[in-house]
Amino acid sequence: MYRTIQIILISCSLIFLSSCQEEEQSSRSRAQYSETENNSQKGQAAVVDELSAKNILQIAASSADHTTLAAAVAAAELENVLVNAGPLTVFAPTNAAFDALPPGTVEDLLKPENKKTLAKIIKFHASPGKYEGDLFRDGMRLFQASGHYVQVNKNKEEVSIEGANILATIQASNGVVHVVDKVLLPPEQ
Numbered sequence: 001m002y003r004t005i006q007i008i009l010i011s012c013s014l015i016f017l018s019s020c021q022e023e024e025q026s027s028r029s030r031a032q033y034s035e036t037e038n039n040s041q042k043g044q045a046a047v048v049d050e051l052s053a054k055n056i057l058q059i060a061a062s063s064a065d066h067t068t069l070a071a072a073v074a075a076a077e078l079e080n081v082l083v084n085a086g087p088l089t090v091f092a093p094t095n096a097a098f099d100a101l102p103p104g105t106v107e108d109l110l111k112p113e114n115k116k117t118l119a120k121i122i123k124f125h126a127s128p129g130k131y132e133g134d135l136f137r138d139g140m141r142l143f144q145a146s147g148h149y150v151q152v153n154k155n156k157e158e159v160s161i162e163g164a165n166i167l168a169t170i171q172a173s174n175g176v177v178h179v180v181d182k183v184l185l186p187p188e189q
Contacts, residue, residue, distance in 0.1 A: 053173040056090050057082035060177070068098040068106060075110045076119040081145075086174035087130035089142070091161055093183045101183055120146050124186040132169055132176050148186050 057079055060066045069092055073079055082090070098106050109118045123146035131142060138154040142161070150162045159166045164182035 053171070055083045055174045056086070056088060056172045056177055059170055059172055060090075060092055063092075065094045065096075065179070066092055068095045069093060071110065072098075072106075072118055072122060075112075076115055076122050078119060078122055081123075081126070082174075084174065086172075087128075088175035089127040089129060089131045090175065090177050091125045091127075091164060091166075091180045091184060092177050093125070093164070093180050094167070097164070097181055097183050120186055121183070124148060124150075124184050130175050132178070144186075146186050150184065 054062070057073070060073065060082070061070045063070075073082060082088070108114060109121070124144050126145040127142045127150075128145065136152050136154050136159045138152065140152045141149040142152060143149055153160045153163075159178075161178075161180065162182075162184050164180035164184055166178045167181055168179040170177040170179070
């Protein structure tokens, strides 16, 4: 009798432990599925590749001088645009350029109800194609992803776009990033 009770207790314990392990595995699977589902909603922007050259989004996101731009891209949900094959030319305003806007402008643009306006502004900073160096000519106009054109001014080696000076140029796997000192604002339509 004692032996039978012992076998029953051991069996119950094993069943209990087994069900706990199954629940833990199930919880882990749900968490992994949820993480995969979140990443699939982010599309290509969620892909992590430490070996390849950085794309435009990765360059902006990893720059301490472009945290406002990275936040704006995320708020406008344009991350996948900046990781596409391109090539793209992006004029990336620094945090200081955003700080030069009237007080409260950035905070207002980051609100969900202003997503469309923010997306238009961000697209006004991107040109299909890869433009740099000798490809910039004084007086040329570049078509922007917003549907507008921007004016290029070139004086010897100094280039400005709509009055924004190019401070640095960074090569990306899907184009080029020109760091600029001013936020470009598209004309009202």
